[in-house]
Amino acid sequence: MELGTMSMKPNLKTDEKTWQGCLGFVAMLFAIVVGVGSIILSFGFGLSWARVNKDHVAILKDYLLIAAGLTTFATIIWRGMMTDQQVRIQREQVDTQINQLERQREQVDQQREQVELLRRQIDSSNAARYIDLLAEGTKLLEAEGAHQKIAGVAILREVICGLDYEVLRNPAMTLIASEWKENYKSAADLPYLKLIKDALSEGIKLGARSNISAVFEAPNDNFEWVLVEGFASQSYSGGIITNENRPHISTIMQEPKISFRNVKIYNGKIDTKEATFSDCYFIKCRFKEIRIDDINENYFCDCDFSGCNFIFYERFTDTSFISAKFKNCYFIYENIPSLIVLTSDETEFTSMDWSSFLSARESFDDFMNVD
Incomplete structure (x- = not known):
């Protein structure tokens, strides 16, 4: 009123x-x-x-x-x-x-x-900001100086890990994965490549992935691989993978479409269902499952097959071809391997004379230090 x-x-x-x-x-x-x-x-x-x-x-x-x-x-x-x-x-x-x-x-x-x-x-505003960051990071990553590249990776990592504009994550992942692909042989010497590896791992945790398919070839037989996540597919040829690699091979095998050829692999927990191996040498590795194709195409030395499932497609009476692939391999006596025979009609769990290519040991060797 x-x-x-x-x-x-x-x-x-x-x-x-x-x-x-x-x-x-x-x-x-x-x-x-x-x-x-x-x-x-x-x-x-x-x-x-x-x-x-x-x-x-x-x-x-x-x-x-x-x-x-x-x-x-x-x-x-x-x-x-x-x-x-x-x-x-x-x-x-x-x-x-x-x-x-x-x-x-x-x-x-x-x-x-x-x-x-x-x-x-x-x-x-955020979209414009992240687009500007993506452009700035790309520019710095293409520069020649190490400091510019480090700054470029840091900016692109901000784009990948930023929660405000997720649509640019995959393009940022693709940019740094492409840089890794071009310079992977210097991964042990260039600090900014370690930053790229960490940024790719963080992007994977956030559900991002690059669209880069990479074929990595070792420059020599003793080249030690630095494994990395975040590629659409990747193939490793030659070189060595050891227990010191981070991420470890047990993690990298979860990547899609990953394969190894003529690689020496030390002290790894191997899951042959996830990756493809050919002409590889497994030294002091552990296996929980292995297929006949993996046995035919690779070599095994001092490996532990305790509790491992050997999957064959038919029953073999002559296992000499397996013996030629195994050297000093074993299982712990309390944890005997299993043989699974897959046929078109059924799956058969049966026994096998493991002594023809594996030795039984009383306890786990101290030298087997596997992550």
């Missing part, structure tokens, strides 16, 4: 008291008039007091009853009017509340639209 403006809403309690007072006054006035008029009328015609008492008191009583009835009737009419007015006021209040709620809903909708607009502006 503005200052100086009086409320026009009726005060029901005040109106009720005023109405009742007026009715009482009118009824009393009506009774007095009727009573006095009756007395005057009676004496005017020469009636005695006794006659008045008998005949006119009843008339006066009737007039009073009529006055009371009129008052009651008027009160009922007034209460109906007040009830109707009260209902109308309550309806107006409800309508006012509904209008207020509608205005509040409109305000909430407007606030929601403003928040959504702000979010889109932030997303657009």
Whole structure:
């Protein structure tokens, strides 16, 4: 309500008291008039007091009853009017509340639209920021200086690990994976390549992956591989993989479409289901499962086959070809390998004379230090 403006809403309690007072006054006035008029009328015609008492008191009583009835009737009419007015006021209040709620809903909708607009502006700002970072990182990565390359990898790592704009993760992964592919032979000498390897591993944990397919060839037989994750596919040829590689070969084998050819692998936990091996030398490795194809195409020296499942596609009576592939390999006596023969009809678990190419040992050798 503005200052100086009086409320026009009726005060029901005040109106009720005023109405009742007026009715009482009118009824009393009506009774007095009727009573006095009756007395005057009676004496005017020469009636005695006794006659008045008998005949006119009843008339006066009737007039009073009529006055009371009129008052009651008027009160009922007034209460109906007040009830109707009260209902109308309550309806107006409800309508006012509904209008207020509608205005509040409109305000909430407007606030929601403003928040959504702000979010889109932030997303657009973040997108522009990460696109700029991607461009800047690419530029620095293509520079000749080591410091620029380190800065470029750090910027691209920010793009990969940033949670605000995930759509640029894979392109950033592809950029640094391509740089690794071009310079992998110097991985042990160039510090920024170690940063690339760590960034690729972090990207894999976040569900990102490059689209680079890489073929890595060792420059010499003694070249020690630095294994890396994050490629669409990768193949290693020649060289050595040792227990010191991080990530270890047991981790790198979980990469999609990974293969090894003519690689010497030391002290590894090998799962031949995940990777492809050909003409490889396994030295002091552990196997939990190996297929006949893996035996035919690779060589094994001082390897542990305790509890290993040998999977063949037919039963062999002559295992001399297996013996030629195994040298000083063994199993722990308490954990004998199993032979599984897969045929078109069934899978058969059977026994085998392991002594033809494996030796049984009482305990695990101390020199077998495998992650």
